[in-house]
Amino acid sequence: MPGVGAFPMRPVGDRACIIDLPDLDRVLGVAARLRELGLAGVVDVVPAARTVLVVCADRAAVRGVAEAVAGLDEPLAARAAAGAEVTIDVVYDGDDLAAVGELTGLGRDGVIAAHTGTPWRAAFGGFAPGFAYLAGGDARLGVPRLDSPRAAVPAGAVALAAGFSAVYPGESPGGWRLIGRTGERMWDETRDRPARVAPGDTVRFRAVREAVVLAPVVRTGAPRRDPRPSEPALTVLDPGMLTLVQDAGRPGHAALGVTESGALDRDALRRANLAVGNPPQAPGLENLNGGLALRARSALRVAVTGADAEIRVEPAGAGAVRSPRTGSAIELAAGETLRLGAPRRGLRCYVAVGGGIEDRRGVLGSAAHDSLSGLGAPPLAAGAHLAVGPPPQRPADPEHAAPAQPPVARRAVLRFVPGPRDDWFTPEARTAFAERTWRVTPRSNRIGLRLDGDPLARSRTGELATEGVIRGSVQVPPNGLPVLFLADHPVTGGYPVIGTVIDADLDRAAQVPPGAELRFEPVDPDDPGEPLGFDAPVPETVAFTIEIDGRRHRITVPGDLAAAFDRLTAAGDRAKLAELLVELVGKAARRTGRMMPRVSE
Template sequence: MEAVAQQRAAGHKVGSVRAVGTRAVLAELAGMEDVLALQARLLEQPLPGQLEVLAAAETVLVTADSPASARRIGAQLLELDLTAAEQRNGGVVVIDTVYDGEDLAEAAELTGLGIDGVIAAHTGQLWTVAFAGFAPGFGYLVGENDLLTVPRRSSPRTAVPEGSVALAGTYSAVYPRRSPGGWQLIGRTAARMWDLDREQPALAAPGHRIRFRAVRETVAVAPEPPAETSPPKVASGLRIVTPGLQSLIQDLGRHGHSGLGVSVAGALDRASLRRANRLVGNAPSAAAIETVAGGLTVQAVGDQVLAVAGAPSDLVITGPAGTEAEPLSRTVAMAAPFALLDGETLRIGAPRSGFRSYLAVRGGADAAPVLGSRSTDTMSGIGPAPLAAGQLLAAGGEAESGVVGNPELQPDFPGTGVTVLDVVPGPRADWFDQAALDAFIGQEWRVQPQSNRVGMRLDGTPLKRSREGELASEGTVAGALQVPPEGLPVLFLADHPITGGYPVIAVVVDSQLDRAAQVPIGGTIRFRWAESGLHPGPATPGHTAPNDNEVSN
């Protein structure tokens, strides 16, 4: 049941490989030296089918373009010879730091070095960005010695100031923006660790080297004041009359940036986004509006071609005030293209089933791309802000066809009954005994109101771990079901943090993530084990053939 393939050869090798859902594998290594070596090897010489590489404290997560590629990569990882990562030829990033942090005295006592000794140890060694996580621009730095090993604070702060220089365990880091945090604060810097206006937003990416320099005061370079510009005139597009509970611009996400701490984000129901775009003649990845629970009302600026896919709802069009040529209102069908003439309004009603709807406009929603995507990432704050009443949203130029599509049939969407989702055992299913695994599968879980695009919080009978202690942070994926100490699973969705420190008991198969995203607040979910052939690692817990758990060639 342990879902592990052990590497038999000695030397610098991957220790084991665990499946993470259907399209990713997690390589476990002996230490940070091997983590850095494997990360460098995969970035310089990608394996066939490899999409992303995410290093963490003791592991490297590799995502693939298909389950078959994931199985092949898992076997290939076990055969790689690892050598120490070579130092980059580029220069060292120097970070000027004022050492006056709130926890400097405590760190001095914990290390036994004294305040001057802590400063000397921090500035006197070269640090390497081992991996990213927590937030874009937050790099976990490893030094050349362990002189500054300190525990995290027993009670995390609710707000750590931007630019705080900190220690935790054997790592150092700089907080790129104001956020909660439990690291020991020893100083502060004005260096901008994350800046989307730079060609490379991260000041230091994984593999880069950093040296801290003690100064009496930091000098921040004031950004140039923005030029006074009037809001752009929208000649063709949509005016947001009522945004509903939450309406966001989404496309198929920003891929390839997990190493910088940036999640994919993008539409939660990818099939519905593609369907809406296909109906109006857009490219499949064109940006559209994702809205939840109905209530979105938009007005056409110029004649528009629209389509709404996803949660089935009433779509009501109302003519401009005082118009006599058109009836007061009319209804249009879901999953079918329709015209919204200049001045007319469209209102999306409350869903009869499902939770999320996708409104596509011919040409696509025109928003400024960030790292190659127009998606809003609610976790990091990257991308367009949520839509607001009165906002003008221009239609872009992403129409791919000169004609609109034919009306399409949609799948059934989750309703008031129980939604069954197929899962495969998670990389840390062995943190739970058979009774906990049976309890996970054997009960119905209710979606709590605190759920959002980051993750669905589930309520039910808590699950008990069979292991003590905590797990070192490691890469994770959309669909992962993490189990915090309280025992209630959290189902990660598209805006999830790229690393997590709680054991993942199971992962929803990729093909059912769209359906999972349509389960409404208050809805219920039951999980069931998928066929073992769907994923690159373990078979169903409790029903495992002798060698089914191994990744082999």
């Protein structure tokens, strides 16, 4: 795919591509042209500083984009966008205003005059909902980012970096240089147009001397007024570690800084919905690591899919506890309680209710909770009441309840397409990425799986210009440890992506627990082959035979201990292996009543 037509083009997994362009004018021109073409299967067009990311529904649509790009003529400059005219009042008292004055040689008053004296163009969104990259201002204001980002930048902060200006829509970490503040609310989902500034708008900053009061941030997911409140159908007795309302998410809004979000294991949500007769993408519940308890307030049909967890239905009074199987339609009577235990395999369970979870706090057509931005319904809390929609008209479909493959246990192999920025890494690092085994850290979440192992070395220094990323992108920050982006990832990033996991394996990635091992297998996006190995679960106990004083004895040890033995053997870690052997032999010696023999190398 590289070198398609006049513009270099790189694959991003099997359902996206990125187009490299020489400047922002051509970025905006190509993005506008692709939107005008209305190509079949194109889900999102994401312009950035020097690239356009095109996200597609399938591989055929990616090939259609390649054909369209090959037909574009060079040069292709940006067309004037018919955007809104936006004026933003700013008090110029930012922490970095004096430093920017020194870096530019303009002084404090000169920076203010330059910032307000030239109109800015909203080029593209990113980072967070309502965060717009403003270009085309005074060229003298092209200052670099801070060497070390701030842990928290306040909402309403007006900032400069790398030739762009922006207003932070909410408090967040950030490395831009702060020159002022505004009381404008940059994102408000209750407005018809949630973003105060959208791509294509013209923005003028106006200096004001009086203090501004920052507009209060609207709590994301605040209820909208509705004259027809629904009767609660479920009461949350215990939300467990984390339970969220999830559906198909918000595809197609990355240009506003809004990521897709939605269920991490999309197939599990689909199967749960089909089992109760719902449309495949109806809103359901995503539960992390069990512990969820729901009490029915009326007769309901539910189904649980995803991780392999114990399911219990407890009666309202006297009666037997039921243990239905995963994926089956479960009839709940009023007063009965549904409980989920800790998963034996996998990490996340999905609960569908006939009629779908009804939540009137949806944003951009979705109730899905986005953990990065806070959009959508908030996490469930004990005592909360859940409403459901009208009973489904379609029949339940138990044939599709069982998963195509069981959830991940301790080890998984994920297929990936190299790039788009694998050329930022040494040949040894590119080889090591695919050959090493990576461990999933407890810092992983819905934004991404953070991996631990030997760091990957870069072949290039400096900053990568901000560009679009997708679910499945494996980004490598300066510490060299990969992060596999999941559903709540930022829509743009400034670290190189060494590879992109193909779409078919992302549901499985959602079920990989902390401590599990991951390996990545490179594939051709046009011929990825069949899903690769997912190891059997670690059993509760494993039997060994060990020779002691010339006699062999059978002992039984916990499965996790035996798995550790296997890992150390494969890794050749002789010191730790000897420690573990001492423990195993000690167990055998205690069983036989003999003195523990010496274990030598």
